[in-house]
Amino acid sequence: MSSLGGYDLSAGRDAHRADAPTRIPVPSLLRSLLTEHLDPGYAAAAQAPRRRGRVSEMAWQVVAAVLVATVFGLAWTQARDTASGVRESQQVLVGSVRSAEAAADTAAERRDSLTAEVDAERRSRLEGDATGRQLLTDLDQAEQAAAATPVIGPGVTITVTDPGMSPNLTDVSKQRVEGSMQVILDRDLQLVVNSLWVSGAEAISVGGVRIGPNVTMRQAGGGILVDNQPVSSPYAILAVGPPNAMQDNFNRSAGLQRLRLLEASYGVVVNVSGGDGLVLPAGSVRDINFAKQMGLK
Structure with a gap:
């Protein structure tokens, strides 16, 4: 039996049976009205906005892509142009630095010659x-005290090698930061130099610069x-003086x-050795x- 009241597909086929109820077929139009509540035209109209929405969504996705x-593309082009400009600026700066260094070396040679x-x-x-x-004797003593003359003689060489240099050139003079690649600071070299003076050094140089x-x-x-001259690792500290006594005293020093x-x-490499003919x-x-005091008016 159909769910529709009074409708049976086999209606009229069993009418010969006694007491059998008579089923009245329901016309197809009435069945469609009862079962299909939305007109096919409305369904098609309802599906059209969905299709248009999907098309619009796909279009926006394409536009966004x-x-x-x-x-x-613009960022890559700008980065490429910027990198090219940075490289050119670096090359110009490197050229300027090398030119200034060459001029400084020439001036230093001229100064030494004069x-x-x-x-x-x-x-x-x-x-x-x-x-x-x-007068010459007094002048030689004054120049030696002022480190104005080169010195050659026996002494002690201290080589300090930093485990590495940090690419970050921020100010690290205040404290030693754990994990930083730079370990040796100015105060460390200052303490070593002062300890060498106390140990009996007569002349000292750090990184080729006379103290x-x-x-x-x-x-x-x-x-x-x-x-005012940059020095880098490994730091070579040369001290001219009595090598044996100076090295013994330095071995017990705070430096x-x-x-x-x-x-x-920190893994710093330290090497202390004596030698002859240090320059x-x-x-x-x-x-x-x-300064002198001026007369009061």
Whole structure:
């Protein structure tokens, strides 16, 4: 029996049976009205916006993909142009630095040559009498104290090798940061130099720069400047003096104890050795200005 009241597909076929109810077939139009509540035209109209929505969504996705690709293309082009400009700027700066270094080396050679000529002329004029020779002796002592003359002699060499340099050239002079690749700081080298003076050194150089009365050693970002000249690892510290006594005293100094602590804690490589014929260059000579009290009005 159908779910529709009074409708049976086999209606009329069993009418000969007694007491059998008579089923009235339901017309197809009435059946469609009862079962199909939405007209086919409405269903098609309802499906059309969905299709248009899907098409519109796909179109927006394509537009978004095109925009993303355009943005990435522009970013890549800009990055390529910027990288090219950065490389050109770096090449220009490197060229300028090398040119300045070459000019500085030429000027230093010229200065040394003129200094040697002046010294030879002065000695030739003063060596003729006793007074002049005494002046030369006093002058030599003053120049040696001022580190104004090169020194050759026996002594001690301390080589300190940093485990690595950090690419980040930020200011590390305040503290030693755990995990930083740079370990040796200006205060470490200062302590070593002071310990060598106490141990009996007569002349000292750090990184090829002579230590004199007006020479400073300080941190500048991630580098160390000695007399405003950059020095880098491995740091070579040369000290001219009695090698045996000086090395024995330095082995008990606070400077070597600091280096050994850094060696054990951070992997710094420290090498202390004695030797003959150490060559220390002359240091920079600067004019010393003295302040004087002016008369009060």
